[in-house]
Amino acid sequence: MGNRGQSRVILVLAGLCVAVMLLSGFRSAGTAGGNGLQEVSAVSAVTASTAGAGELQDSLALLTTLGREVSAPGAPLRLVLKWQGEYSGEAAADATVQNLSSRLGLGEVSSSDEDGHLTLRSSAELSGGVKVSLFWSELGGGRSYCIVTFETADLLDSPELTSAAGDAGQAMLQAGIVAEWNVSLQAPAKEQSGPQAALLATEQNLAAQLPGIHAEENYADETTSSRSYNVPGLQRTVSSGGHELSLQLAVHRDGNEDRNRVTLGLPLITIEY
Template sequence: MNKRYWGIIILSLIAILFSVYRTVSGQIGDSVRDAALIAAIYGESRAVPELVVLHQSEEYEKAEGKEALQQMGEEMAQKASMPVGEMKQIRGHWVYQTAKELKGGAQASLQIMHLSDLDNRTYVTWKVTHNRFALSEVEKLAEQMNQWVQTAGFVPQFNACIQGRISDRLNNGDWLVQPSSLLEKMLNKREAKVVESFQDDTALSISAYTPEIGKYIWTNQQKMNLQVAAHRDRRDGSLVVTIGTPIITVEY
């Protein structure tokens, strides 16, 4: 991936962390619906899924120092039936981390970061990843994640990404699938309005808004809650297809 793509990802992550994240109903169950929706949209691509990442994060209660942060983490982990974690320092910030393997091979993790010694703010991140799954499982994974989040008593920001590939190289060296046509088909199924796009010699990324997803972020003074991308793998020529809401947060 070139430096420009990394810049797009970094800016997108900043947008998730710091933009006002709107919601229609404000219910934590919206994330389950949204996860199921992007799985359905992804199914239109006919790509074989290889990775799903579900991510929920939010600023949380204050913790005065390392010991308070560790106690907060252990209490949250216990409520979610996760093992006792460990404390680490990452870029000068204390972080509590724990993880476990779920039935079926998915990996679940909890991280609580101490953001500032000045006001003792913390930031909680729940994450589920799976690389051996069917699209029909995405909704169930989101439901399981929500059960943990509800134990913490807050409504976090939700992000979901799915990635896979299409092996469409023909014997004569041409490709069967055109990335632009494929991504447009995925978006048109949900009447998504294109907000912006980026394209180079090997990749195409489209950001859009659909009213079917309740939450959105702002970009260039427009609503955005869906992103699709496709690029050619230079190793085997397969088409890697990625979808995310409200943005893609995995490498593409």
């Protein structure tokens, strides 16, 4: 299928992940109507954000352990973490984004018109080489979509990323944004046989760390093999084809470097693998 086929699959997975986040959200059981988190009490918001931050911290620790197991010894662990979700409120978009950007310690907010929608962006680089960016796009009807992305070339050299990402989730929630996180880790693979054989060997390493892991969906072409799994005990899931998926694994043969690259995603991979 080649790179075009691979790109289509990645876009479908990313679209699925975003759609699920929009539909299920990070909502309180008491939320009703069209104002989203505007109607959630301050106590409920703080409780939800604290729980979400704790879940994220545990997931990043797990992902670090899994990454070390399946990557080449000493390889850098590239990580991309995204908080994304919908905002619906009466406050002006530029004021809301400026306040959120300031809370995240980002730079000046820039704006542009893209396909008739107001788009706002800001970014900064934290210590340890962690890059943070904010993307905001008005959807119409008083609704907007926001993505805050954290990226580091090596998670092991960026110990401050976990707390900064947790703080970002709380800041988004308190700003009235219905946000969910997804995270992808990528590194040179320990297994350097063909992609399918390397995936099976990598899968065995995962099974030793994740009792009860069960493959639900598969994809393969000449250079790439991928599986998505249900994993008992992992709280973040997305629904796909009647399955609850909480982890995705992909092994891709990089033709330029002539070696395998492994990617792990919780609950799905949302970067190019």
